[in-house]
Structure formats: structure tokens, C-alpha cells
Amino acid sequence: MHFTARAHTNIALLKYWGKVDTEIITPTTTSISLTLDEFYTDTTVWFDEKLNADQFVLDNETVTGHAMQKVSRFLDIVRQQAGIQTYASVISTNHVPTAAGLASSASAFAALAGAASKAAGLDLTLTELSRLARHGSGSATRSIFGGFAQWTPGNDLTSVGSPLVSDVDWPIQLMTVVINDQPKKVGSRAGMQHAMETSPFYDLWVNTANQQVNAMIKAIQNHDLNTIGQIAESNALQMHATNTTAVPPFNYLTDKSWEVILIAQQLRQQGIPVYATMDAGPNVKLISNPCDTETIKNALLSVVSEDKIINAHPGPEIKISAGDI
Numbered sequence: 001m002h003f004t005a006r007a008h009t010n011i012a013l014l015k016y017w018g019k020v021d022t023e024i025i026t027p028t029t030t031s032i033s034l035t036l037d038e039f040y041t042d043t044t045v046w047f048d049e050k051l052n053a054d055q056f057v058l059d060n061e062t063v064t065g066h067a068m069q070k071v072s073r074f075l076d077i078v079r080q081q082a083g084i085q086t087y088a089s090v091i092s093t094n095h096v097p098t099a100a101g102l103a104s105s106a107s108a109f110a111a112l113a114g115a116a117s118k119a120a121g122l123d124l125t126l127t128e129l130s131r132l133a134r135h136g137s138g139s140a141t142r143s144i145f146g147g148f149a150q151w152t153p154g155n156d157l158t159s160v161g162s163p164l165v166s167d168v169d170w171p172i173q174l175m176t177v178v179i180n181d182q183p184k185k186v187g188s189r190a191g192m193q194h195a196m197e198t199s200p201f202y203d204l205w206v207n208t209a210n211q212q213v214n215a216m217i218k219a220i221q222n223h224d225l226n227t228i229g230q231i232a233e234s235n236a237l238q239m240h241a242t243n244t245t246a247v248p249p250f251n252y253l254t255d256k257s258w259e260v261i262l263i264a265q266q267l268r269q270q271g272i273p274v275y276a277t278m279d280a281g282p283n284v285k286l287i288s289n290p291c292d293t294e295t296i297k298n299a300l301l302s303v304v305s306e307d308k309i310i311n312a313h314p315g316p317e318i319k320i321s322a323g324d325i
């Protein structure tokens with residue numbers, strides 16, 4: 001039978017940046033994210049006795065090589081859990097505004113976990129899906145859930161995502177400022193490993209990040225945009241500091257990224273709550289209140305054109321249904 005899953009991408013407010021176990025992907029710190037409505041992946045999977053290899057079509061193009069191997073290895077885990085040997089067909093569509101540069105492994109592996117497990121005859125809970133998605137990509141553990149979600153360190157069984165607040169009913173948004181939409185030079189997997197192995201700041205990162213968890217949860221519960229933003233921005237800058245202090249150093253942020261970060265800091269001096277967070281690339285995501293959208297956009301126009309600013313709001317948990325997209 002064909003099953004289709006829609007999973008939304010998420011942006012970490014407290015980042016995952018380093019693994020305790022690289023095989024099963026368990027993190028050194030607790031991460032907390034916001035799932036977004038605008039960006040998602042739709043994936044259809046069916047297992048077919050007639051196939052003699054897995055097939056993967058992404059955005060209407062057949063995928064081969066390393067990306068295909070990653071999907072096949074992930075399907076092996078599903079087959080093992082379901083006790084089947086049949087190959088599968090996977091058809092995925094990424095719904096990310098053109099040039100957003102946000103094509104994300106989080107929504108991709110969350111949607112694949114949802115559709116493939118159902119198509120293989122498994123009926124997993126959201127926690128079990130989160131555990132499965134983790135084997136594809138760490139950030140995917142959180143994309144199973146809507147709203148604010150967290151992912152904690154632990155062993156294969158306990159290191160799973162969980163919802164903090166699924167339905168976010170107060171004003172918060174994430175504006176993505178696209179600096180560059182090209183694939184990154186240093187992927188997150190290699191980047192976090194190198195920072196962990198060589199940066200003298202890495203242990204400090206782990207300690208500080210873990211100390212930020214309770215304060216972040218409290219701020220989310222209190223709908224306290226300023227505190228959420230303050231902690232998120234400092235967490236992101238600390239994560240990037242482990243990269244710039246790695247040996248040899250590397251850096252995802254460009255001059256333009258910093259111009260945007262400085263604009264956010266200047267707007268705050270004018271009393272507007274807007275805070276920056278950056279992942280394994282130069283794009284900057286601004287945490288803000290929807291009522292300030294126009295003011296923030298106007299300030300950003302000195303650095304980027306309007307089509308490079310993409311607004312997103314809290315999004316829903318994974319949805320799985322029988323049939324094609």
C-alpha cells in the first residue's frame with residue numbers, strides 16, 4: 001500500500017551541535033525548536049515485490065549516489081523493524097519557497113520515517129517515529145512534532161523528541177533572511193564533528209547549552225518572546241563560536257549575515273523584540289512578533305531585497321495518510 005506523510009521543517013532555538021554516538025545519532029546537548037508552517041516535505045512510499053533496488057525521486061528527479069544510499073540505509077532500518085525484505089519506491093517533494101536555501105534534512109527524514117514505517121506495515125507512535133527519524137538526521141527527531149519541541153540526549157531508546165507546546169496560540173514568527181541559497185560547503189555532520197573534536201570551546205558549549213534548557217522552557221511557557229530570543233541568539237552565537245575556534249577554523253556566517261544580526265541588535269535598541277539565529281549556513285532567521293513585520297522588513301531592505309525575506313509561523317505535527325500526494 002502507498003502511504004504519504006507531510007512533515008514540516010523546524011528551526012532550533014537551542015541547537016544540536018555534536019554527537020555522543022555517531023552511529024545511532026545521539027546528541028551532546030538538549031535542543032529545542034520551533035516547527036514551521038511554511039516549509040515542509042511530502043513523501044510517498046510503497047514497498048514493491050517487483051523492485052530489485054530502492055528507488056528515490058526528489059522534486060521529479062531520480063536521485064543516485066550518496067543521497068540515495070542514505071535513503072536506502074534508512075529504509076534498511078525500517079525493513080528490519082518490520083521484518084520484511086522488499087525494496088521501496090520513495091517519491092518526495094520539498095515545499096520550500098524557491099531560493100530559500102532551507103532544503104532541510106529535518107522534514108525529509110521525518111516524512112520518510114512516517115511514510116516508510118506505515119507502508120512497511122508498522123504502526124508507530126509519535127515517539128517511536130521520532131526515534132526512527134533520528135537515525136536519518138538528528139534534527140528530524142523534532143520535526144515529528146508541531147510547535148515547540150525538544151530532543152534530549154540519552155541512549156537509543158531514550159534519546160527522542162517530545163512536544164513542549166504543540167499548538168502555539170500566541171504571536172511569534174520566524175523570518176528567514178536568505179543570504180545564499182547554494183548548498184553549504186561544510187555540511188552539518190562534518191561541521192559539528194570537527195568543532196567537537198578540535199575546538200577548545202566545545203566543552204563550554206555543552207555546559208552553557210545545557211544550562212539554557214530550563215530557562216528556555218520557562219520562557220516558552222510564559223510566552224516571553226524577549227527571553228526566548230535572547231537565549232536563542234546567544235545559543236546560536238556560542239554554537240558558531242565552536243566553529244570559528246576549531247582547528248583549522250571554519251565559518252558559516254558571511255559579512256551579510258553579520259549585517260542582518262547587527263540590524264536585529266539595532267532594532268532592539270529601539271525597543272523592537274527581534275533576535276537572530278543561524279544554522280549550518282549563512283542565512284539568518286529572525287525571531288519576532290508578527291506585529292513588527294513591516295518595521296523589520298524596512299530595516300532589512302538596506303541589506304537584502306524583499307523577495308529574500310520569507311516569513312513563517314508555528315507549524316503542525318506530522319500527518320500520515322493512505323494513498324499518494
Ligand code: PMV
Pocket residue numbers: 011012014015016017031105106137138139140188189278279280
Ligand atoms: O540534523 P542535522 O544533521 O542536519 O543537523 C542540524 C544542525 C543544526 O541545524 C545547525 C542545528 C539543529 O539543531 O537543527
